[in-house]
Amino acid sequence: MTRLILFNKPFGVLSQFTDRGTADSARATLSDFIDIPRVYPAGRLDRDSEGLLLLTDSGKLQARIANPRFKTEKTYLVQVEGLPDDAALAALRQGVPLKDGLTRPAKVARIEVPDIWARTPPVRYRKSVPDCWLSITVSEGRNRQVRRMTAAVGHPTLRLIRAQIGDWRLDGLETGTWRDA
Incomplete structure (x- = not known):
């Protein structure tokens, strides 16, 4: 069964589960808020933007939501x-x-x-x-x-x-x- 999560992303949080920045950057990521295996963001929301971010375990749904076509x-x-x-x-x-x-x-x-x-x-x-x-x-x-x-x-x-x-x-x-x- 496909899982779809609605997340209200706070300001300053990266739309990814890990921070690939410098080792001392310690920026907040999705993993600070969501501890669910195998779900991934369907699209992105800038670090300085807030609000709705969808996450799913379905690559097909992820593409349908995020793909501009x-x-x-x-x-x-x-x-x-x-x-x-x-x-x-x-x-x-x-x-x-x-x-x-x-x-x-x-x-x-x-x-x-x-x-x-x-x-x-x-x-x-x-x-x-x-x-x-x-x-x-x-x-x-x-x-x-x-x-x-x-x-x-x-x-x-x-x-x-x-x-x-x-x-x-x-x-x-x-x-x-x-x-x-």
């Missing part, structure tokens, strides 16, 4: 610097030119501040620069894509939380905890 939608809650105007949001919806090519169109909406956990360490705030939250859904998985997209329209990402992958959602899963799907 299947266009699995991923939804992110994104805190950005500044207040994006309609033109910036339209650019994200149409596709943004990045160094590795034009992104697919994204679903984008301004949202209220989400009811989420506090981040450790907290996001750096600047009194002179406002910020806001967006919901951004993409169907491709380029490296640091959402961060690069928001920066390309003039609104750098301050905090990025993946809330949904396909039909799987965080739905109350506390940071640093996991559950079977």
Whole structure:
């Protein structure tokens, strides 16, 4: 029977079970939170991003979730610097030119501040620069894509939380905890 685990990855945790960095780096990994043999991440989530990470013992399911050709939608809650105007949001919806090519169109909406956990360490705030939250859904998985997209329209990402992958959602899963799907 295939096992699928939903994990709410905290900020600063690598999306792998071992740290191949320097011997003195001692960065947190999945093994600090999940002690289940033979499950592997289906895709990645950057060390400085938080939220939903799926792990499975099925290579076939792992490929279906992570491979860009299947266009699995991923939804992110994104805190950005500044207040994006309609033109910036339209650019994200149409596709943004990045160094590795034009992104697919994204679903984008301004949202209220989400009811989420506090981040450790907290996001750096600047009194002179406002910020806001967006919901951004993409169907491709380029490296640091959402961060690069928001920066390309003039609104750098301050905090990025993946809330949904396909039909799987965080739905109350506390940071640093996991559950079977």
